Amino acid sequence: MEFFEAVEARRSIRKFTSDPVPAEVVERALDAAILAPNSSNTQTWNFYWVRSAEKKAELVKACFGQAAARTAQELVVFVADPALWKRSQQPLVEFVEKVNAPKAVIFYYKKLIPMTYRAGFLNLWGYFRALTLWFSGLLRPVPRGPNTLRDLQEVAIKSSALAAENFVLAMAAQGFSTCMMEGFDEVRVKKLLKLSGTARVTMVVGMGKGTEAGTWGPRFRIPREWVIHHV
Ligand SMILES: Cc1cc2nc3c(=O)[nH]c(=O)nc-3n(C[C@H](O)[C@H](O)[C@H](O)COP(=O)(O)O)c2cc1C
Structure with a gap:
């Protein structure tokens, strides 16, 4: 899929079908995540693909049981840690x-x-x-x-958020849907993944084959002239 097609195809989908996501699709998107630009190339990030059924169930709970996590076939957690x-x-x-x-x-x-x-x-x-x-x-x-x-964590969070964006676009390019989530209990997610004190959970990404019921409606953005300024 061409770049702009993937950008336009990507939507936040909150309900997935029971079709599995092939492992190589996730691996390829993780490889794209690693290629994201990052502060000083220090790569102060880790990506946790939560595959154990037990841990997945705990992660869904930590995401407040929201549909995007509950119905996701796979879940990847993007973590930032300046100590890395x-x-x-x-x-x-x-x-x-x-x-x-x-x-x-x-x-x-x-x-x-x-x-x-x-x-x-x-x-x-x-x-x-x-x-x-x-x-x-x-x-x-x-x-x-x-x-x-906090400042150092912010720097690391910026980079890992860019990695998450590469990831979701790579999933879209391969014909799969995703939903980024910041709706989670960070203390519980950190405990589940045994993260260090300096680590921050940037995003949990749920993925699968999307359904029509997975979006609330067509994409909505405020007018571009409110946002884009030629100075
Ligand atoms: C940082 C971040 C956090 C988000 N957290 C959630 C979330 O917890 N649950 C959810 O359903 N969607 C979440 N979203 C998805 C947004 O609601 C969505 O991107 C936005 O409504 C725009 O829709 P679109 O992605 O389909 O273009 C999040 C998106 C981002 C970037």
Whole structure:
């Protein structure tokens, strides 16, 4: 399916048929998720394809039993965790050295990433950094964040949300429907997946073959001129 066809075909579908989704379809969409742009290429994400019937039932419960989860043939949870910068730092340093990236890029991965992805105890390191940058910012443009653990989580959430979008478009391109969900009890989902304290659950995605009853009606968007501004 051509790109714009997939973009237009994708709708949030909340009721799926009992037809199974072939594993290779989900795997291909997960591969597309991995290719999403992400902050500094740190790939601070994990994707949990919940396949065990027992865990699936628990996840549906944590999603308040909503139809998009209850009738989904498969469920994938998109997770963001800023602490995962440590997982990719060494491979990234090795990679940028191998491809002879500019010195500034190597310095960025070796030195700046560890400084940036750190908030410190009670965010104290982050507040100190924010204060010094505030003074520098009086004279020139400076990065204003991320400073706190929340800020770092926000950065990671942006990237994993982009991965989720790649995922749903890849499912649409393969003829399957999806529904992104933020309607879930994050504490319960984190417990179910045994996630670390710094992790955030970005999205649960339900998928399957869609039904007509799966949408409330035709797609609705507010007028484009309310949203798109030529400055
Ligand atoms: C971040 C996010 C969270 C969402 N959470 C839910 C949800 O919990 N339950 C649900 O039925 N739909 C959920 N949706 C789907 C939206 O309601 C849907 O995208 C929107 O109504 C636009 O419709 P469309 O996707 O068919 O274009 C969510 C979508 C996004 C992007």
